[in-house]
Each structure stands twice: as C-alpha cells, then as structure tokens.
Amino acid sequence: MLLLAAAAGPLGAQGSAPASRTGANPVAVSRLIDPIVRGRGGTIGVAVFAVDRGIPLYLHNADVPVLPASNMKLYTTAAALGRLGPDFQYTTSLYVDGLIRPDGTLDGDLILVGRGDPTISGRFYGDSVTYVFDRFAAELRKLGLRRVRGDLIGDASYFDDARIASGWESSNLLWWYGARASALSFNDNVVTIEVRPGGWVGAPPGVSFHPRADRLVVINEAVTGGARGGRSIGIRRRPDIGGYEIRGRIPIRSGPLRYVVAVEDPALFAASAFRDRLERSGIAIEGDIEVLQGWERRMYASPRLVVSQTSPRLIEIVKVINKHSHNFFAEQVLKTLGAVFEGEGSFDEGSEVVREFLDEIDVSAWGVRIEDGSGLSRYNAVTAKMTAELLVAMADHPRFQEFYDSLLIAGEDGDPRRLNAPAARGNVHSKTGTLKGVSALSGYVTTGDGELLVFSVISNNLARGKGAAIAIEDAVAERLAGYTMWDTPALESSTGR
Template sequence: MSFATLSPARAQEGQRERRAITPAPTPVAPVGSTVPAPVIPVAPSSSTLAVKPVAPTTIEELRARIQEVLRQPQLAPAQVAVKVVSLDTGRTLYEENAGKLLQPASNMKLYTVAAALDRLSPNYRFTTSAYAPVRPDASGTMRGDLTVYGRGDPSFATRFNDGDYNRALDDFAAQIAAAGVRRVEGDLVGDESYFTGAPFAPGWEADDLQWYYGAEISALSINDNALDLFVRPGVRVGEPCTVTTGPATPLVTIINRTLTQARGTRRELKVYRPLGENTIEVSGFLAQDDPGYTASVAISRPAMLFVSLLRSALERRGIVITGRTRTVDGRARGGMPLTVSSLVEIAQRQSPPLSIIAGEILKPSQNLYTELVLRTLGRTLGTDLKQTSGEAGIKVVGAFLQEAGVGSDKLIMNDGSGLSRGDFVTVDGTLQLLVFMDRHRYSSVFRDALPIAGVDGTLRNRMKGTPAAGNVRAKTGTLNTVATLSGYATSAAGERLVFSVFLNNHPIDTEIRRSSIDAIAVLIASFAGRS
C-alpha cells in the first residue's frame, strides 16, 4: 500500500457531518398553475456550469439543452447515461443509454436504504447488549466474562452524540453500573460474531482502506471505525508538529515524522497506515501559520477499540475488571453467532430509528453505515446459512428489487455502498426504484433522507442560487472517474420529475463531471413546460 497524500478525497463525497440534518421542505408550484418561463440564475460557484439564462419551455428544448451539456468537448471520453421521467404523467422527457450497465458509485446506497426501509421499517433499531453468565452478587462482584454483543449499531459515533467521543460508551457503562456491577472476575469480551464474512466488501481498492470511507465492517463498530487525526504546527521552526487522535487510545501507535517550517511555507504531509495494522505514520511539514490538518483514518480490529474504550469508561465509574480485554468474531464461533439463551442481559442500548440512520447514510454518503445495514438485512432476513451476512443481504435487496420492478439484468451488486468497483446498475433501474419509492408507504422517509441541493449533505455547496436549490433531492456518487446523481425535482411548472445521470470513465477532474451533472439538474428544475 503506497503513501497517501494529504487529500483523502479520492472516493470521498463530503466532509464528515456529525449530526442529523433536518431537511427543508420542497417547494412545489400548484398543479395546473401558469408559470412564466423563469430566468435561470447562474450559480455563484463553479459547481454548476453556466447555462442559458432562459429556461426551456418545451420538451424538445429541454432535450436539446441537456444534449448541449453532454456534448461538451470535456465530456467526450465519458460514458453517459441519462433518464428523466414525469412522476405525474409517466412520460419520459429524456433518455440516453438508459439500459447500459455503469458504475453507480454511491447511488448504490439508494438501493440498500430503500430495501432496508421496506424490509425492516423506519422504526427498526439496532441493539447492543452486555451479557454475563450470572448477575452480580450483593457485593457487586460478577464471576465470569462480561460480553458485549454487537448487532451492527452505527450510532456509537460522534455524529449521533453531538461530537462527543465518549457519550455513547459512558451511557452504556452507566447501564452496566446501574445493574449493580462493581467488579468483573473475568474478561471483557467484544463479540462481533453477529456478522459473518470479511471486514471488507469485494471490489474495494487498497487505497480506500486507509481512510474512514473504506473502514472495516464490524458488528461492534465505534466512531465510524476510524480515528480522527489532528496535526498542528509547533511553536518554533524545526519543532515536531503535534499529532493527536480523537478518541485518544493506546491501541493505535502514532509515528510522528513531522516538522514545523517558517510561515508561508507550503504544506506537505503524508499519512500512512499499513493494511491490517494499527500504526499511523505522519510525515512532512506544516508552516507555523498553518491552521492544521484533520483527517479520519480507518483502523484495524474496530471491535477491540470498542471494548478498550468501554473498559476505560467502566473504570472511570470504579468498576474493576480482573481479566483481559479481547474480541471474538464469527470465525472463532465457527460462523455461528453467540448463544444468548443461557446468559443474563446486564445492559442494553438501542440506536436511533432507521429513519434517522437513513439520513445519516444518504446525506453525507456514509459507506460503513450502509454496509452495516446491508449485513443486518442478511443476518435478520437471510435464509441460506452458507452465505456470509453481506451475500445474504445482497440477496434480500435483490428480492426487494424484483418486487419494485427492477430486474436482475439492471444490477450487479457487490456491496451496499457503491465503493466496490464491481457494482454496476442502469439509470433505467435507478429510475424504476425511485418511482417505486415515490409510491411507497415510506416515501416521505426516503425523500427526507436525501441530500437537498444547496442546503445539506453532499449537495450542500452545489447548485446554490439556481432553481434546483432547496428543490432537488438527490443522491450523489463519486469515484475516481465516476460521477452520478439520481433523485427528485419539481419543475418550474410544478410537475414532479425523477431523474438519473451517470458519467463513467471520465479521466478529467471531478469538478467537470459534477458541474455538468449539476447543469442538467438545474435544467430539469427550471423546465417551464409540461409533459
């Protein structure tokens, strides 16, 4: 694995967002109202290509304007697929290569989240339990191992706890203390055997695995299975920079090979974590006036980090553990989960409902949470014991898609998040999914979980000052040579539209791809005609 430069944005779609975001309402013009052709404001940033100032007023003009964007010389190397359909009439307004299998990037999350809402319901909660062979005696002594059994809860993370690294674990430790536990004569065990299979999905590239968006998948996850890395310059030239992590933990070794340079010097940093190790090497230079560098670096064996931090939380409450801190995975149990029928549940913590977690998946495009949801689908609804949790989850998603009218010829699925380079879908299949979810009993939950142009999530800084802002709700997707956007818009005439745009194999920088897609979304939102 090679050194990674200071910009871990290669397959990343946005900065980490730590709190759930409240979606803004979508403005909708009254059906049947007469709306004059509006002037399209040009976005103040470069995230949207400049478009002609007058909105398209006929379907023919809309098609011509979309083609004008797609036929730019900068997009000549790209594979393009686009489809736009009216939710009100069912008419197709634009279609190009709609049946072509292309990489969806994070548009794959639409499929996983939709299946989870349908199969598990928005009220589903992930449960983490602490088990013991017996209850503590009158003195508070519990004889035997204290086992923490994870079931894929993503919410032991700062984004669910107002940026606090310790709150969730402190609450869990408080429950254990409230059960009367004062001393554990045994080990503290982190049991992640609820899921089976490798910690990574097929098709994930080695360069992704260093960063939080390629973090290991574990039934006992903590802090997005990553450490936040903070690098700050020293006071004097020649001094080492300060390197700290959040949360602080002795489980990870930091090798600091940095130096502080004179003011105005260009930043040069490298961050490297060998695959499978918990050693992070930081090398390079920061100027004295550099505001500092922050990144989120994935860790190995996150279940061990979970129980290590939990042990500290228990010790802060005066609980003594005489044994070791260790973990157990599915392989150690022969592929079978923990048998809890003979154990006593000492404490239990439940996650926020899936409706909230769906927003924390789709808005910031969180890969780990999506994979936890996929494996939960497989673990709770899968029927083939020979399959891993991920494989079973993909089968559950496939069954849901058949019901949604998305045939198996429209999808090749290797993971839940779209980080796999082996994922392929069609824009036609994506449109069918979005149309199905528009009519679904949980349609409002699904829509509310999507990023809103110019407002939040990965669309927060895109399409501002255009008819798409506050209107378009859509899922972004970004990989090395891939950009995608699929979702909903209300036209200037008040017609409800659904669209999907895929650009693949485009070697030029990401900004060209994004601005082209955004220009199409703005045209759709500004369309003043009717189908």
C-alpha cells in the same frame, strides 16, 4: 451453550412517447438535454421519466452499465426502508456471565454484544462520543460492580468477518470514508490521530488518539523540525500491527495536526474504548479483551442482561446515508439486511436482499452488480435507466415520503454552489455520487408545470473531469426544474447550462 449475538439513443421525434398536453413533452425535453450531454467524451448515461405517467421522456446511453459511486446508496436505502421499515431500530446489549460478589467482584466475563448499530458515537447523543459506553458503565456501578476477574468480550458475530467489500481500492482504506463494517462498531469506526510538536528540534512529535483506545498502535518515525520550513506529516496503514506509521516533520511552533482515519479492527477498537470508559468509572478489568468475529462462538455459563441501548429509528440513519453520503452507515445497513432476511450479515446476502426488493417493485436488475451498500466498490454496476426506474417505483411505494425526504434538498443540504438556480432550490431532491473518474446525480424534480419527474445522470471517465460532470448533472436538473410547456428555457450549447 448460549449464543448471544447496447446504448439507447435519446427519445425524440422518432420512437418517442406521445406528446402530452398535461405533462412534459419528450421532444421538448430532448431538445433541452441533448445539447448538454452529447459529444462530451467518456460515457454519460441519462434517463428522465415522468412519474405519474410512467413513461421515459429522455434516454441517452441509459442501458449502458456504469459505475454508480454513491448513487448505489439509493438502492441500499430504498431496500432498507421497504424491507426493514422506517421504525426499525438496532439493539446493543451488555451481559455479565457469572455472579457479582458482595465486594463488587464479578467472577466471570463481561460481554458486549453488537448487532450492527452504526450510531454509537456523538452524532445522535449531543456530541458525546462515549455516551453509550458511559451509560453502560453507570448501570454496572449501580449493580455494585467494581472488578471483573474474567475477560471483556466484544461479540461482533452478528455479521461475518469481511470488513471491506470486493472492489474497494487500497487508497481509500486509510481514511474515514473507507471505514470498515462490523456488528460491533464505535465512533463510525474511525479515530482522530493528533500530532503535536515535540519539546525540541529533533524530538519525536507527540501522538495521541481521540477517542482513546489502548489497543491502537502507532510507529512514530516523524521528527520535530525547526520553525522555518513547512510540515510534511504522512500516515500509512499498518494492518500487520493493527495501527499506523507516521513519518515526516512538524515545525516546532506548529499547532496540532489532526487526521481522521479508519481503524483496522472495529470490534477490538470498540471493546478497547469501552474498557477505557469502565476503568475511568472505577471498574477494573483483570482479564484481557477477546473479540468474536464471524462464525466464532463462545460458551457462556449463565449470561444475564444488564442493559441495552436502542438506536435511533432507521429513517434517521437513512438520512445520514443519503444527505451526508456516509459509506460506513450504508455498509452497516446492507449487512443488516443480510442478517435479518437471509440469516447472514454479509455483503453478498445484503446485496441479495436488495436484488429481491428490486424484483418486488418490478425494477429490472438486468446488468446490475451490487458489491457493497455505499458505492465505494469499483465492481458495482447499474444503469441510468434502472436508477430512474427505481426512483419511479419508490414514488408509488408506501415509504416514498421517508425516502424522498432523506435525499439532498437543493439550496438546503450539501454544496450550496450546486443546483442554485431559483427553480431548483427547495425543489430538486437528489443523491450525488463521486469516485475517481465517476460522477452521478439522480433524484426527483418538479417542473414548472407541476409534474414530478425523475432523472439519473451518471458519467464515467468524462474527458474534462469531475467539474464538467457536475456542470452537466446540475444543468439537467435545473433545466427540468425550469421546464414549462409554455416557456421552454433557452439553450446555451457552449456551456451546457
């Protein structure tokens, strides 16, 4: 058989590290940050460390376990760069199992084998979503293939069959940011549903999928309404049919409405999309689509490699994760860690590799709970101190420059309204994090004296909500950026900025 595939108070006058003549003074840093974070309600964990000196400059609730949201991606990407390396690449392969007859008929199956590549989309291929599949089809045509008598097999067995991690809320599973993990993936495992008015009032709207995949199912209960009145289209998941249900109304004069949603079965979606591109290129598939998940295996007679696609380097993938906070990419990388180093592409084994990496770089994992790679799980738990210590350790790691460059750069990436103080722009390198009731910002900042610091600010259930949390995060980073032992910024306790 051939197989393919207890809360600490802030450091201040008492219990603080000795003041330094050449670096940030813990007493001064405490005076800067205390008015921002104290008395805000909820839980705010804050940790500030001097990188070269390796000392904490400020700690507030820093050992309290908190939900990190997308700050979990810092752990995933650090481990990925440290263990896989920035030059790691994924390989997706296409095999034929059988002989191609002179008339162009394959007496056997076509096998598409995925090994976790998250980049088979238009992101890296000139906005051509189907570039990889079109390339594969072209290679088959060069062999003279025009008909496949057998099945098209989508082999996703490199990962286990768990597509979502524990702690993912059902409200997140419809949309693009809840995309499932799979060893065989396509278009970030999302599809755009386009809803267009029907031909007359009362008619069902037109519904189409982009990119096209014939295995996607929709129950269309929506109607076309008159020109007056608004639109009220609602979409819900229907895992029982592997598709979606659409309800509501769309005005007859409305333009098309588009919704980017996650697909239920990524491997089936990928294989279905590939079949569509094969048929458009003139290659007919007479058999069915079969998907291999998890531990499923199939015997092949004489598989022969036709073509492979090598992904961009891992560092480019890490940039997508940290600069764009891409959940799907993070989950693919986490499962890849498990597959490569533990022999099982699962959330659990990937998380174990992250813990092992933390141990390697002498970061205590006490209190950490890692359920996924993206931070979407509400069962994750870290501390602000641990996150800051991770950043300190990475600053002394051979992969630091790649890690540092993958983060959001204030004034260049992300929301331009954030971290817009002159001292912060082009200086602060950070990772954001947001979930319901959770907000986080952790990263690196160079003071006005030229000292590199790390900071981690993670809030859970802040009384005044997300806006207040973001204001606190930005104020901490901006004050550290403007800090100089000769001219400490004035305090504005009313705003915390």
